[in-house]
Amino acid sequence: MSIYDFLTMRHELLLTLIAILVLIIDLNLKPSQKHYIIPIVQVLFLLHVVIGFLPGNEGVMFGGMYRSSALTIIMKNILNVGVLIILFQSVTWLKSPDNREKISEYFILLFSTLIGMYFMISSGDFLMFYLGLEIATIPMAALAAYTHHQTRSAEAGIKLILSSALSSGVLLFGLSFIYGTTGSLYFDQVAEVYSNSSLQILAFIFFFAGMAFKISLVPFHLWTADVYEGAPVNVTSYLSVISKGAASFILIIILFTVFHSIAYLWKDMIYLIAILTMTVGNLFAMRQKNMKRFLAFSSIAQAGFILLGILGGNVTGMTSVIYFVLVYIFSNLGAFGVVSAILAVTGKESMDDYDGLYATNPKLSLLMTLSMFSLAGIPPVAGFFGKFFLFTAAASAGYYWLVLIAVLNATISLYYYLLVVKAMFINKNETPIAYFKSDLPTRIGLLACVLGIFVLGFWSQIYEIISSLSFGIVNF
Amino acid sequence: MNILSLFVLVPVLTIVAIVFTKNMKQTRLVSAIGMGIQLVLAAVLIFMYLSERNAGNTATMLFMYDAVWFPTLNIHYTIGVDGISVAMIGLTAIVVFAGVFASWMVEYLSREFFISLILLSSGVFGFFISLDLFTMFLFYEIAVIPMYLLIGIWGSGPKEYSAMKLTLMLMAGSALIMVGLLGIYFNSAPDGGPLNWNLMDISKITIPIEMQRFLFPFTFIGFGILGALFPFHTWSPDGHASAPTAVSMLHAGVLMKLGGYGAFRVAIFLMPEAAHEQAWIFIILTAISVVYGAFGAIWQKDLKYINAYSSVSHCGLVLFAVLMMNETALNGAIIQMISHGLMTALFFALIGMIYGRTHTRMVNEMGGLMKIIPFLGVAWVIGGLASLGLPGLSGFVAEMTVFIGAFQHTDVFHRVVTILAASSIVVTAVYILRVVGMLLFGPIKNEHFLHLEDAKWYERFSTITLIVSIAAIGLAPLWLSDMIGFSLGPIVQKLTGLPFASLF
DSSP states (O other): OOGGGGGGGHHHHHHHHHHHHHHHHHHTSOGGGGGGHHHHHHHHHHHHHHHHHSOOOOEEEGGGTEEEOHHHHHHHHHHHHHHHHHHHHTHHHHTSTTTGGGHHHHHHHHHHHHHHHHHHHHBSBHHHHHHHHHHHHHHHHHHHTTTTTSHHHHHHHHHHHHHHHHHHHHHHHHHHHHHHHHSOOBHHHHHHHOOOOHHHHHHHHHHHHHHHHHHTOTTSOHHHHHHHHHSOHHHHHIIIIIIHHHHHHHHHHHHHHTSGGGHHHHHHHHHHHHHHHHHHHHHHHHTOOBHHHHHHHHHHHHHHHHHHHHHHOSHHHHHHHHHHHHHHHHHHHHHHHHHHHHHHHHOOOBGGGGTTHHHHOHHHHHHHHHHHHHHHTOTTSHHHHHHHHHHHHHHHTTOHHHHHHHHHHHHHHHHHHHHHHHHHHTOOOSSOOOOOOOOHHHHHHHHHHHHHHHHHHHOHHHHHHHHHHHTTTOOO | OOHHHHHHHHHHHHHHHHHTOOSHHHHHHHHHHHHHHHHHHHHHHHHHHHHHHHTTOOOSSEEEEEEEEEGGGTEEEEEEEOHHHHHHHHHHHHHHHHHHHHTTTOOTTHHHHHHHHHHHHHHHHHHHHBOBHHHHHHHHHHHHTHHHHHHHHHOOSSHHHHHHHHHHHHHHHHHHHHHHHHHHHHTSOTTSSOOOOBHHHHHHSOOOHHHHHHHHHHHHHHHHHHTTOTTSOTHHHHHHHHSOHHHHHHIIIIIHHHHHHHIIIIIIHHOHHHHHHHHHHHHHHHHHHHHHHHHHHHHOOBHHHHHHHHHHHHHHHHHHHHHHOSHHHHHHHHHHHHHHHHHHHHHHHHHHHHHHHHSOOBGGGOOOHHHHOHHHHHHHHHHHHHHTTOTTSHHHHHHHHHHHHHHTOOSHHHHHHHHHHHTHHHHHHHHHHHHHHHHHSSOOOOGGGGGOOOOOHHHHHHHHHHHHHHHHHHHOHHHHHHHHHHHHHHHHHHHTTSOOOOOO
16 A cells, blocks of 8 residues: 555545644644634635545545545535535634634534544445444534533533434444344445345344434434534534535445345335425424524425435436535525524524514525525525435336425425515514624625525536436446 | 527516616616516517518427536426417516506515516516426426515515415425426336427327326326416415515416416326326316306405406416317417406506505495596406407407317317306406496595596506507407417327217
């Protein structure tokens, strides 16, 4: 193995380097200068994102435990873009007096989880996959409890670590069955011998249950709302967008490459879970008044739509899922960005507080409206294309009734997304949130979302690139 | 640049220009100019279309343009028009233009109002020029969604309820459409080969009959919801009653036609075999729409409700005619769409103007308005007479053609249903004359009404535009039906020759 081989792992290595660098720089900063770390991290991460996009090596390392292909690279790049936006959006919050002491901790924890997700996506065997999953999860709990002096945040951290530990346990149990029955942990070897013996089916169910926890699919979603509400909003956005996106990526890769021989079994299961997830997520989202809780349930419903793409079980399915996650990153971060901007300045996070927002803060309201429309799948914004292609994938496998249920669910979701629009544009308020001007980083973060929401849909090139990369990964 | 693309581009540019305006006067001026250009473009398009046809161009679709959008899914941006779409584009241009003048005095958030209104119109134009099912669906949804804000912000009465009801019902309709379109796409190449979304290409093949049976109801009901198909019409009265004037005009005048046009262009044209088998169900439903809408209008006292129910009746007639699937009836359906679009827009405009003066829309609180505001009164009578089908105005031509077409079916079922539907003409006459009598004649019930002013210049402008168009179709229907007739040829060829399944 030469030094050159390490370029295959440039995402992981570079980010590890950045994380260590942040730690060192932080040690040398005086307490009053701690916030200088923010622009440094932004620049470093921006460089990392750019380097990530440079054409790079593909290949297998560590005897097949680590795999890098054009597809995994684009998945990592998609996550990178999302994280970059989050870094910009969280500046105001990080500078607040409560957090001034521990700014660099936020970045280090964030990057650690991201490294974990990289390894998870690139894993070529279940051991590496599990390692990545754990690296991604444990710092996440620390992040959720970041503002630990607030009871809710501490509670969120505990809830996240407990439910994650449980789900990891379940998953690990499943993996042990897989190893026991196939004698291997490598994806390729497992895939060759996997069949429908009852022990192997049980192993699969455990594995899937563990993943369902991470993506918060119904009935494994119960931790989501509390954690999302309790955690600081910039962590919540990270949880709901990046973490969920990464887990969806690896789920679809493993389902398509490892468990394709029992596809006929998991398709029925996912069919049911998709319906449950969409419907339950929607029904609960309707009644939420807290914006973070509201977005939590809406993101549960969105996860249900992702399952439709997985059900497609072909190149269209793969492409549509990756494309949807990309679109979802921008739409959801747009919504979270507005919530975070308002929360950082006014401390308000209830939907009622948004009444009459358009009169005082028209730009924020418009961005929120765009994000809501994009999440609901209304043209001409990107969310429409994302959803449409997911439905196309499901229809390509002949699931017309499921598509109908999904589209009707999308209509129901439109109801609660419109409630937010209604609050901002139509409801009257004696004391609306006063006009305020966000600082530059926040505005950059929001602008990036606007661009993404508008451009991604019409710019078909992106879809085509993802589609061309998805060929070959699908084995059936 | 292709002339058809301009129909989407001009509204978009107008919206961009409106963003930079400073006050209401500039905003409405820019809107009027933008939509004026659009109207001129429509006139140019009609002229160009006719001269192409006179020059002997027999292609089904003219001014075609095609650009690949998503190659892997074979999604294209394909546009092109035949006589039917040209007629619909003309209608839309007229109604939007009149609508801008009818909302001349919108002061509250006027920029946002005109942006939403014009965004809606760009969706409608886009829908009528699209030949690619994906693009068509995209534009369809663009046309529906601004309605929520338009009714919710600028509406009256229980506007939030109505706006939500309307939006959700129409989006549920588009959910059905989406399933239908996906089904069509995945069955667009039954003999192998690439799947495609192109309307004209799909019309050349036969979708497997069992898939047609499954997909036709989705597609037809989906579009039918927007066309006020019974029992999915309930969004219409509430929505129209709460909407501001121009939005009612646009919605009843143009948007509901998207339903009829889509049901005809997509559902029936692409799946004629299933359409023949299942037509009887929908013929019954549409006949109920026609009669029920007319009776509903009799009971109402609110002018907007009256007109909304009347729209349910008239749009029901469009779907009714479309389901008859012969040349005469289809011709009638298209003329009915245009005729109803114009006269309902006229009605809603007049209702808005009268309401702006009397501050009530209840017929029983008004009376004798003809003496006070003669211009509006006369315009109302003209609209009313067109609506009840007086010869010389557009309504007569349309309804006559529809019923002749429907009567060409010789079996008992079609005859009975046609007679029932035709009875709505009488009911229509009852409610129209009743309203005219109560509103315009008789004693003046409220002395405040004595000082009302007659129509302002912009109101006259809006009204006259519509009246002239109505009279033009009524007096010279032949050029319109020629234009439509030529394009109906290939469609009818695909539809006829198949037996109807029916009850009797």
